[in-house]
Amino acid sequence: MSKTALICGSYAFDSIMVFHDQFKNHILPDKVHMLNVSFLVPTMRKEFGGCGGNIAYNLHLLGANSVPMATVGEDFTPYMNWMQKQHMNTEYIKVIEGSYTGQAFITTDMDDNQITAFHPGAMSNSHENKVSDAAAADIGIVSPDGRDGMIEHAKQFADAKIPFIFDPGQGMPMFSGEELITFIKQATYVAVNDYEAQMLQDKTGLDLTIIASMVKALIITKGGEGSQIHAKGEVIQIPPAKAQSTQDPTGCGDAYRAGLLYGIMNDMDWKTTGQLAGLLGAIKIAYEGTQNHTFDLAEIKQLYQQNYGESLF
Template identity: 45%
Template sequence: MSILVCGALAYDTLFHFEDRFDNHILPDQLHKISTTFKVPTMRREFGGPAGNIAYSLCLLGETPLVMGAVGEDFEPYRQHLKRVGVDDRFIRTIRGQYTSQCFGIADKDGNQLMAFHPGAMDHATVNQISDVTTPVEVAIVSPGGHAAFLQHTRQLHAAGIPFIFDPGQELPLLSRDELHEIVALASYVAINDYESELMRERAGLPVEILKTMVDALIVTRGAHGAEIYSEDRIHLIPRVQMPGKPVDPMGCGDAFRAGLLYGIKQGLDWQSTGRLANVLGAIKVSSHGPQNHFFDWAMLRTLYEQTYGDAWPL
């Protein structure tokens, strides 16, 4: 049985500006701004939630199916995913399009200017859940285009495949009615604390209601760990403290979601699943980029037992 990961695959190009933006932008001239920031450092990373989640699943020994739409420039990324063990049969190339691209520049204070080009992602509805003939144990629908979000959640429910609804940064694009519909179709919802507030404000779905609509509601709380609501219980999952300072939070939530998917597939209880997810998120934070971290079973077991004081569940 496989894990199906639906969502965007993207190239992330990140620049660092060694000064402050406000030293180079005149507040009273914003209506005709024209400026250039010299950026001595640049990183280009493989990204997008589907790729990030799949990468950590491969490190766990899975061969996840990834479903997404990419452009003609995707081949280096495809080879990277195939090397780590991703099943790429449903990563469809859209001719005449670029793979989704995110460009970001950060100044010395951590302020960011971002530009996102969806590219081929807007054509992700080319993929149909009915095309997947491999048995699927559990799926996740992560950000990958508004139309694809609706299509794939409806098709997964119709096919009887349990899935995690992971709205992420696309939550504001979904209407109140669409959010209610998708939550009603989903088996699980995974959101962060900010997204939980958006669900309350935009859809009238506070945690108290959300937790009654799905088998499990997972809310990540950053440095405060995570909360998992299931069967009238709340599991408080303390964070994992890695040695040294955090390096890069990008992709941390996606690594966490890989842990959720793995725990669900392995039939772990929610406390153990949440702890495993937290361990994966902490390991990711210690590396630059969303797909450069590494772990093995010995490392996972040591971090799990040192943090939580219980025996390794796998």
């Protein structure tokens, strides 16, 4: 019987704009206290996003039983239609009346610097969903979401003895060092990028060795340099997979986390799990947007063999 992953995290619309210049040419360092700038962005695209949505989408492409849980706004209909078209589970997507779905407005310059404004909208009600509302899950993930929802869902996973990944992402600044330590104690795995890993150490006062000793695995992604997995007192270096092109890094971390979940659900060793996760990130980066790429398990097996010289299964 296949395992089920319950994915607690945000759903959002991403409005992505590209500024065909460099921010530094238009932001005067001695005038930042009275900043008033306007960036002409000739093109804009609106994408389906949100960490929970992206993770669920990638895990679904792998053929796993991916069950997302989130709160969304009254404007969610196009996204819901997309999910249903992909035959994804929408049972625990709760619409909050009078709210917008989370909205990210991202402007990127020619140096890949980003200025983002984020409106949480219905995300702030994520605590209204409870882990116990869903059918039995074998594993979970707490990814960026409403603050109260992240706290409640982590506690609910821990109380139900369901192993889960704590993936604080851009939500980390919402929590104190004490709160982050509580998350780590509750979690089975922690996944962060290298910048977040440093922030996690700074806020908690714990070094990576101590954090890793508190969970089954601490996973740190490093973009084009690959990733590393701290598990069982060892540090496993995961080489990067080869990307066909580099179009858009947004959502690569979420694709990686889907690979983590799949590896754990299928009892893969950490090296294989990390390599699969890295491969998913490399596939995503070749596409604009976070859910415009497609693949199936047969294609993944082939690409895994090409990248790592060994079989996935």
